[in-house]
Amino acid sequence: MAAIPFQLENTGALQGVRLRRFWLGASVYMVCAPLLWFAYAAGFIQRDAVLLCTLAIIANNIAFYWIFRTGYNLQFVDPSLTWVQMLAGTVILMFTAYSFDRARAVVLLLCLVILVFGTFRFRVREYVVASMVMLMGYVGVINIAMWRKPETVDVWMEAFQWLALACVLPTFGYIGGRISDLRMRLRRTNDELGSALGTIQRMATHDSLTGLPNRVLFSETLEHALAQAARHKYPVALLFMDLDRFKNINDTLGHPVGDRVLQIAARRVAGAVRDSDIVARLGGDEYVVLVENYQHPQDLTEVAQKVIAALGAPLEVDGHSLAISASIGICTYPVDARDALELVANADAAMYRAKEMNPGASCFYAQAQDDRSVGRLELEADLRRAAERGELRVHYQPKINLASGRIAGVEALMRWQHPRHGLLMPEKFISLAEETGLIVGMGYWILTAACRQAKSWSDVGYPAVPVAVNLSARQFRQDDLVEQLAAILRTTGLPAARLELEITESMVMSDPDAATVTMKRLRAMGIRLAMDDFGTGYSSLGVLKRFPIQSLKVDRSFVRDLPHNGDDVAITRAVIAMAHSLRMDVVAEGVEHQGQFDTLRREGCDQIQGYFCKPPLAEVDLIAFLDEERLALRATAGDD
Ligand code: C2E
Ligand code: MG
Ligand code: MG
Numbered sequence: 001m002a003a004i005p006f007q008l009e010n011t012g013a014l015q016g017v018r019l020r021r022f023w024l025g026a027s028v029y030m031v032c033a034p035l036l037w038f039a040y041a042a043g044f045i046q047r048d049a050v051l052l053c054t055l056a057i058i059a060n061n062i063a064f065y066w067i068f069r070t071g072y073n074l075q076f077v078d079p080s081l082t083w084v085q086m087l088a089g090t091v092i093l094m095f096t097a098y099s100f101d102r103a104r105a106v107v108l109l110l111c112l113v114i115l116v117f118g119t120f121r122f123r124v125r126e127y128v129v130a131s132m133v134m135l136m137g138y139v140g141v142i143n144i145a146m147w148r149k150p151e152t153v154d155v156w157m158e159a160f161q162w163l164a165l166a167c168v169l170p171t172f173g174y175i176g177g178r179i180s181d182l183r184m185r186l187r188r189t190n191d192e193l194g195s196a197l198g199t200i201q202r203m204a205t206h207d208s209l210t211g212l213p214n215r216v217l218f219s220e221t222l223e224h225a226l227a228q229a230a231r232h233k234y235p236v237a238l239l240f241m242d243l244d245r246f247k248n249i250n251d252t253l254g255h256p257v258g259d260r261v262l263q264i265a266a267r268r269v270a271g272a273v274r275d276s277d278i279v280a281r282l283g284g285d286e287y288v289v290l291v292e293n294y295q296h297p298q299d300l301t302e303v304a305q306k307v308i309a310a311l312g313a314p315l316e317v318d319g320h321s322l323a324i325s326a327s328i329g330i331c332t333y334p335v336d337a338r339d340a341l342e343l344v345a346n347a348d349a350a351m352y353r354a355k356e357m358n359p360g361a362s363c364f365y366a367q368a369q370d371d372r373s374v375g376r377l378e379l380e381a382d383l384r385r386a387a388e389r390g391e392l393r394v395h396y397q398p399k400i401n402l403a404s405g406r407i408a409g410v411e412a413l414m415r416w417q418h419p420r421h422g423l424l425m426p427e428k429f430i431s432l433a434e435e436t437g438l439i440v441g442m443g444y445w446i447l448t449a450a451c452r453q454a455k456s457w458s459d460v461g462y463p464a465v466p467v468a469v470n471l472s473a474r475q476f477r478q479d480d481l482v483e484q485l486a487a488i489l490r491t492t493g494l495p496a497a498r499l500e501l502e503i504t505e506s507m508v509m510s511d512p513d514a515a516t517v518t519m520k521r522l523r524a525m526g527i528r529l530a531m532d533d534f535g536t537g538y539s540s541l542g543v544l545k546r547f548p549i550q551s552l553k554v555d556r557s558f559v560r561d562l563p564h565n566g567d568d569v570a571i572t573r574a575v576i577a578m579a580h581s582l583r584m585d586v587v588a589e590g591v592e593h594q595g596q597f598d599t600l601r602r603e604g605c606d607q608i609q610g611y612f613c614k615p616p617l618a619e620v621d622l623i624a625f626l627d628e629e630r631l632a633l634r635a636t637a638g639d640d
Contacts, residue, residue, distance in 0.1 A: 014079075015071065015074070015079075018068055018073065018080055019068050019069070021080070022064055022065065022068050025085065025089075025117060026061045026064075026065070028113055028116075029057045029060070030061075032110070033054050033057055036050045036053055036054060037050060039100065039103075039106075043102070044100050044101060044102045044103050044106075045099050045101060046099070046101070049096075049099035050099075052095075052099070053092070053095065053096045053099060056092050056095065057092060060089075060092060064081070064085065064088075067081070080121060082117055082118055082121045082122065085117045086115075086117045086118060086130055087133070090111075090114060090130075090133060090134055090137055091137075093107065093108075093110050093111065093114060093137075094134075094138070094140070094141050097138065097141050098144060098145055101149070101152040102152065104158070104161065105161045105164075108138065108161065108165055111131075111134045111165065111169060112168070112169075112172055114134070115127065115130060115131070115172060115173060115176060116176075118130060118176060118180070119179070119180065120179070120180050120183050120184075122173075122176065122180055123177050123180055123181060124173065124174055124178065125177070126177070127173030127174065127177045128170055128174075128177075130173065131169035131170050131172075131173045134165070134169060135162065135165060138161075138162055138165065139162065142158045142162070204216065205217035207280075209259055209262055209266075209281075210262060210266035210267075210281050211266070212266050212270070212280050212281045212287070213278070213279075213281075214280065214281065214283075215280070215282045215283060217280065218278070218280035218282065218288065218290075221278055221290065222238075222340045222343070222344070225290060225292055226333055226339065226340055226343070228292075229292065229293070229333060230334070234292070235294060235332055235333060235334070236290065236291070236293070236332070236343075237290075237291045237294055237330060237331065237332045238288060238290055238291075238330070238331050238332075238347040239288065239289040239290075239291065239300070239303060239307070239328050239330050239347065239362070240286070240288050240329045240330075240344065240348050240350070240351045241269070241286070241287050241288070241289075241307065241326040241327065241328040241329075242284075242285055242286050242287075242327055242351055242355065243262075243265060243285035243311075243324055243325070243326050244324070244325045244326060244327055244359045244360055246258070246261070246262075246285040246324070249261055249322065249324075253317075253320055256318070257317050257318055260317045260318070261315070261317060261322065261324060262281075262285060264315060264317070265285070265287070265311060266279070266281060266287065268310040268311050268313070269289065269307055269311065271310060272306040272307045272309070272310035272311075273289050273291075273303060273307065276292065277289050277290060277291050277292070278290040278292075288344070288347070289303065289307065297332070297364070300330050300332070300364075301330075304328045304330060307326070308325065308326060308360065308361070308362065311324055311325060311326050312324070312325055312360075325359065325360035326360070327351055327354040327355040327358075327360060327361065327362070328351060328361070328362035328363070329346075329347045329348060329349065329350030329351030329352070329353065329354055329362070329363055329365065329368070330350060330362055330363070330365065331346040331350055331364075331365040332364075332365070335366075336365045336369075341420075345381065345382070346365045347365065348381045349365065349368060349378050349380065349381040350363045350364060350365040350367075351381075352380060352381050352384070353367075353368035354368075376432065379428070379429065379432060380432060380436060382418065383416070383432060383433060383436070383438055384436075384438060386416055386418075386442075387441060387445050391416055391418065391419070392414060392415070392416055392442065392445060392446070392449075393415040393618070394413070394414060394446055394449050394450055394619070395412075395413050395415050395616035395617060395619075396410040396412055396413070396450075396619065396622040397410060397411045397413060397609055397614060397615065397616040397617065398410050398613060398614045398617070398622070398625060399587055399607045399609045400607060400608055400609070400614075401606065401607055402600065402605055402608060403606075406463075406629060406632065406633065407463060407465055407625070407626070407629045408465070408466075408606075408607045409465050409466040409467065409500065409607075410454075410466075410467050410622065411468040411469075411502070411609065411616075412446055412449075412450035412467055412468065412469045412470075413426065413470070414426055414430070414442065414446050414470075416428070416429055433472075434472055434473070434474060437474065439472040439474055439475060440472075440474055440478060443469075443472055443474075444475075444484060444488070446469060447469050447488050448488050448491070448492060450467045450469050451488055451492035451494040451499060452492040452494070453467075454466075454467040454494055454498060454499075455494040457623065457626060458498075462623070462626040462627065462629075462630055463626060463629050463630060463633060466498045466499065466500050466528065467494075467498060467499060467500065468500035468501070468530060469499070469500070470501075470502045471501050471502065471503050473504075473506065473510075476503060476507050476508075481518065482518070482522060482525070485499075485522065485525070485527065489525075496525050496526030497526045497527075497528065499527050499528065500527070500528040500529070500530050500550075500551070501527060501528070501529055501530070502530045502553065503529065503530070503531065503532060504533050505533070505534065505536070509543075512543070512546065515547070516546060516547060516548075519547055519548050519549075520548055523548045528551070529549045529550055529551075530549065530552070530587070531544065531547075531549050531551070531552050531553060532553045533553065533555045533589075534553055534555055534575070535554060535555045535557070535558050535571070535575070536555045536557065544582065544584075545582050549584060550584060550585060551584055551585040551586070551587055551606075551607075552575070552579045552584050552585070552586050553587045553588075553609075554572065554575055554587065554588045554589060556588075556589040557590075558571055558572055558575075559588050559589060559591055559596055559600070559610075560590065562596045562599045562600070563595050563596070563599040569599060569603075572588070572599070572600070572603055572605070573603050576603050576605055577604075580604070585606040585607065586604075586605050586606050586607070587606065587607040587608065587609055588600045588605050588607070588609070588610070589609050589610065590609075590610050591608040591609065591610030591612045591613065592611050592612050594612070596610075597612055
């Protein structure tokens with residue numbers, strides 16, 4: 001798996017710094033060479049001595065240049081060779097001082113320049129030691145000079161010079177040491193800051209559990225890879241994998257075991273692919289492998305097979321023998337997707353297809369497409385995550401009481417704010433949700449949301465209207481429906497009498513006895529029940545009397561042709577009369593114009609719902625409407 005570098009290795013850069021420092025020292029030596037010749041001209045030093053000193057300087061510089069250039073210095077504990085350079089400088093300096101017959105003090109001034117070699121590396125102690133070495137060197141020079149050429153030595157003068165040097169050098173060394181300390185502290189802080197920044201960067205771009213690149217880094221890498229692929233005209237493929245039944249492991253063995261499984265799976269996937277392929281964890285138990293520049297689709301099947309085989313190896317975590325497998329969806333660019341978003345979405349859709357048809361195997365997007373229409377496939381993958389991504393919305397359509405003209409309740413209707421397709425209506429996704437079983441979770445989501453919101457309206461003083469929520473057939477058959485509803489009412493605090501459930505004829509007619517039991521239990525809790533889309537199924541009013549229903553919603557197909565269609569007027573009249581005899585309220589759906597409104601009122605319908613009054617409203621708009629209603633109610637109360 002390709003590692004994504006975030007910090008550069010800098011040994012080369014450091015060696016460059018050392019070489020530059022060497023050139024600085026060498027230039028000081030080079031300045032000294034002409035000075036020596038100047039001293040010769042002034043008669044301070046003999047010609048042969050000048051030659052020797054110059055040669056020593058040149059030899060010294062060539063030697064150090066060679067050492068730094070070849071990197072031989074890296075074998076030493078201190079690759080900057082501070083001590084060696086300092087000692088070599090001191091030896092040359094002392095030799096030069098010895099060679100001077102007069103004005104030796106001038107040469108000794110260069111001790112200060114030599115100490116500069118220690119800048120940033122010597123601490124106070126080392127500086128003091130270096131000063132001592134120089135002072136001792138000077139003592140040696142005077143002694144040798146007194147022995148070899150006593151005529152050049154003025155003992156008192158030399159002693160004074162030595163003392164002066166003994167005062168200056170340690171002071172200089174102390175200051176130099178403090179500067180080095182400061183710089184070292186600065187460098188440490190800098191290093192700490194650098195590594196903290198590195199950690200932050202790593203945390204933002206890598207998954208902390210597995211160490212793999214996360215969604216953020218992966219998206220960037222993918223964009224870059226697609227741009228490269230487009231420029232150089234080669235294909236890119238994305239393998240999207242999801243562990244099968246991972247939720248079971250988490251639920252039954254606990255999250256620590258689940259986490260270990262995810263780590264092992266990450267290692268196995270990364271180990272199964274080439275170093276150049278990029279592996280990332282997108283979240284949960286989803287991993288992706290980006291394969292750049294493959295030769296043949298067959299190569300991708302092989303990669304998928306390798307990954308599947310690696311994942312399938314026996315696994316033991318905390319004494320539990322586990323078997324894991326993954327389903328993989330494969331999508332290619334540019335054939336099956338035009339951009340990064342589409343590539344991920346399509347690979348994801350193909351993965352779901354694999355899971356559905358052949359869990360633990362791989363499926364190409366193209367193949368999945370043959371099985372089903374594209375839009376539906378994509379939508380299905382997206383719908384699975386809609387709730388957790390917070391894309392579901394509730395709109396509310398008011399029901400109006402025909403006698404009073406005031407709001408009688410609201411119906412909660414689900415909407416899906418899709419990231420690419422915009423706001424989707426139920427006709428686009430409810431049947432899909434029903435087929436895939438996702439409707440159950442979505443149904444509980446809207447129940448909770450609607451109950452919570454309805455409670456909050458009355459809490460702040462708006463009319464305490466009942467809220468109606470549509471139940472799906474699957475949800476209605478859930479064994480724990482009643483318990484779930486009780487829990488929702490308990491957590492949201494909405495009184496049961498303010499919740500109405502809309503069920504359809506087909507839901508109850510498939511097993512009327514079981515349905516009656518469920519309905520009675522719901523009624524016992526105080527929840528109201530309504531028969532939705534009445535007239536579209538096969539039930540007769542006679543059958544209806546078995547069910548504990550409070551209201552009947554006449555389907556809009558009977559309302560549409562009112563008042564012109566005589567049959568529809570007759571049916572509506574009969575339905576209203578019979579419903580009333582069974583003590584049910586009648587709600588007419590889909591009322592769009594005045595003629596329908598007048599007919600329904602004349603026939604004694606209780607409530608109407610339709611664009612003629614209000615379309616389904618987002619919560620803010622409903623609140624504005626509730627506000628109007630509150631004012632109207634106050635005014636009516638005032639009139640009384
Ligand atoms: P429904 O329960 O019969 O809801 C009434 C539908 O009629 C709503 O469509 C509403 O927007 C539409 N409508 C209201 N007034 C008029 C009108 O004057 N003229 C016309 N032509 N239509 C009108 P929507 O919101 O698209 O919902 C469609 C169906 O989707 C609902 O029919 C319901 O069966 C289902 N549905 C909506 N939300 C949910 C939900 O949360 N869970 C379940 N299981 N089903 C839902
Ligand atoms: Mg309804
Ligand atoms: Mg309806």
